[in-house]
Amino acid sequence: MNVLIIYAHPSQKSFTYQIFSQLKKGILAAGHQLKVSDLYAMNFQSDMSEIEYNREGFANTKLPIQADVQLEQQKVEWANVVCFVYPVWWSDCPAKLKGWFDRVYTVGYAYGYDDKGSPESKMTLKEKGIVLCPAGHPNDFLEEIGIAQSMKKVMLEDRLGKRFSHKEMHILGGTIDLEKFKASHLKKAFEIGKNLGI
Ligand SMILES: Cc1cc2nc3c(=O)[nH]c(=O)nc-3n(C[C@H](O)[C@H](O)[C@H](O)COP(=O)(O)O)c2cc1C
Numbered sequence: 001m002n003v004l005i006i007y008a009h010p011s012q013k014s015f016t017y018q019i020f021s022q023l024k025k026g027i028l029a030a031g032h033q034l035k036v037s038d039l040y041a042m043n044f045q046s047d048m049s050e051i052e053y054n055r056e057g058f059a060n061t062k063l064p065i066q067a068d069v070q071l072e073q074q075k076v077e078w079a080n081v082v083c084f085v086y087p088v089w090w091s092d093c094p095a096k097l098k099g100w101f102d103r104v105y106t107v108g109y110a111y112g113y114d115d116k117g118s119p120e121s122k123m124t125l126k127e128k129g130i131v132l133c134p135a136g137h138p139n140d141f142l143e144e145i146g147i148a149q150s151m152k153k154v155m156l157e158d159r160l161g162k163r164f165s166h167k168e169m170h171i172l173g174g175t176i177d178l179e180k181f182k183a184s185h186l187k188k189a190f191e192i193g194k195n196l197g198i
Helices: 015-029 050-057 067-078 095-104 139-144 147-163 175-194
Strands: 002-007 033-038 081-085 126-134 164-172
Touching (some): 015 033, 015 081
């Protein structure tokens, strides 16, 4: 399979980086092809420009798509599976990744409508969308306060949406007490990578 990882964390000393590394190891151990968009390392521009806003806000598909966005869309087209790896910050993904969705999910590519108002987009259906996100709070607390459900709703139902046949979101909670959860979270990331084709 062709696997693309969209990775968003600024530090290689982070636990999220360790999760990303284990996921990669699992993917390569299973013999898949891998491409990575390391958004901070690439210095990916996450702010939408006024030109881009004019294109998206008014569905003006005649306006050009920026070169860096086109490159990301080409990677998405190459992939059968897209994995998103990021830390939970303020009950969502880092702004860097939010900006990836803002800019890469352009009208006419990731969503849009034909002349009759029916949904129309060029993005080919992906087999799998996998989300891995370490969180400081434990999972049971995030469930209890409803944040886990809201994060899953936004990520799986809106951002991944109907663009992916199979979708999974794994909140790797409890990193505030890292030693308690570290080994099981790292093992899980490796196994998810290794079993992507199953
Ligand atoms: C700016 C910021 C906001 C955070 N917000 C949350 C949050 O809303 N919920 C949560 O469970 N953890 C939150 N955390 C904790 C991170 O999820 C935690 O640092 C991460 O899971 C693992 O750390 P690392 O990858 O940075 O080493 C936040 C951390 C930072 C730096």
